[in-house]
Amino acid sequence: SQKIEQNSEALNIQEGKTATLTCNYTNYSPAYLQWYRQDPGRGPVFLLLIRENEKEKRKERLKVTFDTTLKQSLFHITASQPADSATYLCALGPPSYNTDKLIFGTGTRLQVFP
């Protein structure tokens, strides 16, 4: 069955540095991949979507890469701020575009220290 892995250890970085989070998956070929932010006790908030034929996507201080050969996505936050502290979820889209089902990773908690 498909498996999606995010680093379960919290990532602690200093303000101003670049945070890099990893999402690896196996036994699956998603048509797209999404990243979400989740704050404690809240629902996820969409950040970025990247499709299988795209290598990189950017949005303000965020950058996502997608390597379908390595079956890996990297999520970068540049010039990180304490307000970026949250759990970041990776979600795999289905293999085809005929359904909306997502498979979520467990998330990586990011803590940005001033």
Place this chain on the structure above:
Amino acid sequence: GAVVSQHPSRVICKSGTSVKIECRSLDFQATTMFWYRQFPKQSLMLMATSNEGSKATYEQGVEKDKFLINHASLTLSTLTVTSAHPEDSSFYICSPRQRTSYNEQFFGPGTRLTVL
């Protein structure tokens, strides 16, 4: 982005009682509704998918008689946890979809259910 509300945000109930959770899409019509459950430090697990006016499709391992889903209108869906037990304590999150657009997916703020 779309506005999604859930009510209640928190509920504590005794074992054996039933709890109804409402999910509303306030500024768009949701033809599809996804219901997720999230245990502490775990990922969101899809429980069921419902389309307006039809029966919900449940994921493997989710009891349809225990988790009743009603999607009677394009702006309201309800999840009823019947005869709740402590193991049902979790964070329940709805996610309405206007159509299959393969773009951002909106989520409700979630409902924290604690069964004593």
